[in-house]
Amino acid sequence: MAYVQVSQDPTKDWRNGYLLTTLKGLGYTTKVFLRQFFRLEKTVTKQWPDEEPDYSSRFKGKHFLTQRPDGRVRCTACFLCATNCPAQCIKIVAGETAEQGIEKFPVRFEIDILRCVFCGFCEEACPVDAIRLGPEYTMAGLAEEKWVYTLDHLLNRPAIREKIGAAQLSKKVENEKWNANANH
Amino acid sequence: MTNTENTLNAEKTQNLVNLTIDGKPVSVPHGTSVIEAAKKIGSKIPHFCWHPGLSVAGVCRLCMVKIEGNPKLQIGCNTQVTEGMKVETKHQEAKEAQKWALEFHLVNHPLDCPTCDQAGECKLQDYYMQVGRYDSQVNEEKVLKPKALDVGTELILDTERCILCSRCVRFEDQVSKTSSLGIFNRGDHSQIGLIPGRRIEHNYSYNLVDICPVGAFTARDFRFKCRVWFLEKTKTTCPGCSTGCSVSVFGNKMEREYYRLKPEVDHEVNGHWMCDYGRKMYKHCNASARQSVPQKNGTPVDWNRITNELVQELTKARNKKVALVLTPQYTNEEYALVLSSIKQILGTTPTVFIWRPETENPTEFDGVLFRGDHNANTKGLERALSQANIQAEIIRGNIEPLKNANPDLTIVLGPEIEMAYGNIENTLQSLSKLSNVVYFGVTLSDTTKQFSLTVPTKVFVEKNGTYLNYNSMPRKLIANAPVFSQIMGLDDMFAAALQRIEQ
Numbered sequence: 001m002a003y004v005q006v007s008q009d010p011t012k013d014w015r016n017g018y019l020l021t022t023l024k025g026l027g028y029t030t031k032v033f034l035r036q037f038f039r040l041e042k043t044v045t046k047q048w049p050d051e052e053p054d055y056s057s058r059f060k061g062k063h064f065l066t067q068r069p070d071g072r073v074r075c076t077a078c079f080l081c082a083t084n085c086p087a088q089c090i091k092i093v094a095g096e097t098a099e100q101g102i103e104k105f106p107v108r109f110e111i112d113i114l115r116c117v118f119c120g121f122c123e124e125a126c127p128v129d130a131i132r133l134g135p136e137y138t139m140a141g142l143a144e145e146k147w148v149y150t151l152d153h154l155l156n157r158p159a160i161r162e163k164i165g166a167a168q169l170s171k172k173v174e175n176e177k178w179n180a181n182a183n184h
Numbered sequence: 185m186t187n188t189e190n191t192l193n194a195e196k197t198q199n200l201v202n203l204t205i206d207g208k209p210v211s212v213p214h215g216t217s218v219i220e221a222a223k224k225i226g227s228k229i230p231h232f233c234w235h236p237g238l239s240v241a242g243v244c245r246l247c248m249v250k251i252e253g254n255p256k257l258q259i260g261c262n263t264q265v266t267e268g269m270k271v272e273t274k275h276q277e278a279k280e281a282q283k284w285a286l287e288f289h290l291v292n293h294p295l296d297c298p299t300c301d302q303a304g305e306c307k308l309q310d311y312y313m314q315v316g317r318y319d320s321q322v323n324e325e326k327v328l329k330p331k332a333l334d335v336g337t338e339l340i341l342d343t344e345r346c347i348l349c350s351r352c353v354r355f356e357d358q359v360s361k362t363s364s365l366g367i368f369n370r371g372d373h374s375q376i377g378l379i380p381g382r383r384i385e386h387n388y389s390y391n392l393v394d395i396c397p398v399g400a401f402t403a404r405d406f407r408f409k410c411r412v413w414f415l416e417k418t419k420t421t422c423p424g425c426s427t428g429c430s431v432s433v434f435g436n437k438m439e440r441e442y443y444r445l446k447p448e449v450d451h452e453v454n455g456h457w458m459c460d461y462g463r464k465m466y467k468h469c470n471a472s473a474r475q476s477v478p479q480k481n482g483t484p485v486d487w488n489r490i491t492n493e494l495v496q497e498l499t500k501a502r503n504k505k506v507a508l509v510l511t512p513q514y515t516n517e518e519y520a521l522v523l524s525s526i527k528q529i530l531g532t533t534p535t536v537f538i539w540r541p542e543t544e545n546p547t548e549f550d551g552v553l554f555r556g557d558h559n560a561n562t563k564g565l566e567r568a569l570s571q572a573n574i575q576a577e578i579i580r581g582n583i584e585p586l587k588n589a590n591p592d593l594t595i596v597l598g599p600e601i602e603m604a605y606g607n608i609e610n611t612l613q614s615l616s617k618l619s620n621v622v623y624f625g626v627t628l629s630d631t632t633k634q635f636s637l638t639v640p641t642k643v644f645v646e647k648n649g650t651y652l653n654y655n656s657m658p659r660k661l662i663a664n665a666p667v668f669s670q671i672m673g674l675d676d677m678f679a680a681a682l683q684r685i686e687q
Contacts (some may be wrong), residue, residue, distance in 0.1 A: 076299050078299060078303075098332075
C-alpha cells in the first residue's frame with residue numbers, strides 16, 4: 001500500500017518557512033511600490049471615471065434597440081427575445097400599423113433590468129437584429145430610480161447615439177463592409 | 185355530408201376492408217381514404233388540403249404514399265382503400281416526394297414568421313421539421329402578393345402566405361354556404377380572394393382561421409395579442425348557447441389571461457366547427473372584466489368572512505319570505521347544491537324565479553350550430569327544478585312578479601354571460617331597490633354596490649360540472665386555475681355554509 005507520510009513532507013524545509021516567505025513577499029511589494037512611485041513602471045489601476053476602461057467591442061452591456069435608417073424602431077414585436085429570455089425580463093405589447101412594409105411593431109417594449117442576467121440570449125434570438133447589448137457598462141443608480149427601461153430609453157438615449165453613431169447599420173451590412181475590407 | 189360522417193355511416197353497415205399500412209394490419213369501412221385509415225393506426229401522413237370536415241380536393245400533393253403494385257406514388261387523401269392493399273407512408277420514395285412538395289409550397293412563401301400569428305402552430309413549420317429539412321435550391325425572386333387585406337368583420341387575409349390548399353374556399357362553399365372566396369389568376373400568380381361584391385360576414389368566419397394550415401387568415405380578435413407558444417389549452421364546453429359545443433380555451437397561465445377559444449372535434453355535437461359568438465366567451469373570464477372581491481353594502485369583504493356573511497343573511501331570513509332568482513347559466517351540480525342547501529338552512533322551500541333575457545327566441549336555429557337560446561343550461565335548470573318539485577315563474581327584464589312576492593330576502597344567481605341578456609343594468613337597478621338582496625355574479629358595475637351582499641362567482645372555465653344542452657345531452661366543464669386565486673365557487677361557499685349551520 002502506497003501512501004504519503006505527511007510528517008516527512010519533502011517540501012518542508014526552512015526555505016519554505018513562514019519567516020523567509022513573508023520577507024520575500026514584502027520585498028516584492030516594496031520593489032513594485034518604489035518602481036511605481038518613481039514612475040519606472042505603469043500602474044494597473046484605472047483612474048475611473050477620469051479614465052475610461054477599454055472594453056472589447058463585443059462587450060455585453062446595457063441593451064439598446066436599433067433603428068431603421070429613418071429612425072423608426074427595427075423591432076417587429078415577434079416576442080422571440082421574450083421567449084428566449086431565461087430571466088423573463090422582457091415585456092412586449094405588439095401593435096398593428098397600416099404603414100407600407102411594416103405590419104407589426106412594438107407599442108411597448110420594456111426590460112426589467114433588475115431581473116436581466118446579461119446573457120445576450122435576446123440578441124441571439126432576434127431575427128432582425130433589433131436588440132443588442134451595447135457598450136455602456138455603468139448602470140448603477142438609486143433605489144428610487146425606474147429600473148424598467150422603456151422603448152424610448154432603449155431606442156433614443158443619447159449615449160447610444162454617441163457611442164454607436166446615429167446610423168445603426170444592421171449586422172448584415174456590417175458584415176458585408178467587414179468582408180469587403182478584408183478582401184482588399 | 186362530410187367524409188367522417190360518411191365513414192361513421194359506413195361503419196354501421198359493417199362493410200370492412202382489410203389492408204396493411206406500414207406493416208400494420210387495419211380494417212376500415214369501404215370508402216375510407218388511405219389518409220383516414222393511416223390516422224386510425226397512428227401513422228400521420230402530412231397533408232395541407234385534406235380536412236376531415238370538408239370534401240377532398242387533392243391539390244396540395246403532400247400526402248404522397250407508396251402503394252404496392254402501383255408504378256407511381258398516390259395521394260393518400262383521394263385514394264380509397266381496397267382489399268389487401270399494402271401502403272407504405274414512410275417509404276423512401278414517398279418521403280422524397282413529400283419533402284420536395286413542401287419545397288414547392290415554400291417557393292413563394294414570404295417566411296415572415298416573426299410577424300405571423302400562425303407561427304408556432306403553422307403546418308409549414310411543423311412539416312418542415314417532420315419531413316422537410318432540406319437546403320433550399322430555389323434562387324428565384326419570390327412573387328409578391330397583397331398583404332393584410334380586410335376581407336371581413338373578423339378576418340384579415342395575407343395572400344402571400346397562402347399555399348392555395350383551397351380549404352377556405354371549400355368551407356365557404358360547403359359549410360357556411362356563403363361562397364365568398366375563390367382562387368383567382370393562374371400559375372404562381374394564383375391567389376385567394378373575395379368574389380367581387382362579397383365579404384366574409386357570417387357567424388362562422390373564425391373557422392377559416394382554424395382550418396387555414398398557414399397564416400393566410402388571421403383573426404382580428406387575436407391578432408398580435410399573444411404568441412401561441414405562451415398559450416395553454418383547457419378542453420371544456422362553450423357556454424355561449426344551448427348547443428354546448430366542445431371547445432378548448434387558450435390562456436396564458438403566467439399572465440392569467442385568456443385569449444381565444446377554438447373548437448374541439450366532437451361528432452355528436454359540433455363536428456369540427458364553432459360560431460363567432462362562442463369565440464367571445466373568453467372575454468368575461470379575464471380579470472379586467474370581473475369583480476374580484478365580495479362587497480357588503482358597497483364595502484369590500486374578505487373572502488374568509490364570506491361564508492359567515494352568507495350564513496348570517498340566510499339565518500336572519502328563517503321563517504320569512506325568501507325568493508331565489510336563478511339564471512340558466514350555472515351547472516347542474518350548482519343548481520342541485522344551491523336548492524338543497526338553501527332549503528336545509530331555511531327549513532322551507534324558497535319561491536323560485538327564473539330570470540331570462542328580455543328579448544330572445546329560444547327555438548331559433550341557424551342550421552349549423554348556433555341556437556337562439558343563449559343560455560347554456562336551460563334544460564339543466566328545468567330538470568333541477570322538477571327534481572326538487574318546484575314551480576318557477578319566469579321574469580324577463582320586468583321584475584314585477586318578484587316585487588309582488590314581497591320577499592324579505594332575495595338571492596340572485598346572476599348571469600355569467602351578461603352579453604346574452606342585452607343590457608342588464610336596468611334589471612340590476614330594479615333589483616337593487618328590493619329590501620335585502622344577495623347577488624352572485626361576475627358583473628363589474630356600480631349598481632352591484634347597492635346590494636346588501638355581492639359575491640363574485642367563478643366563470644365556466646374555472647368550474648367542474650355539467651350542462652345539459654338543447655338535446656338534454658350532458659356537456660362536461662373542466663376547471664382551470666381561477667384568475668383570482670382566492671375566489672370561492674358556489675359549491676365551496678354553500679358547502680361551507682351548510683357545515684357552519686350544522687355545528
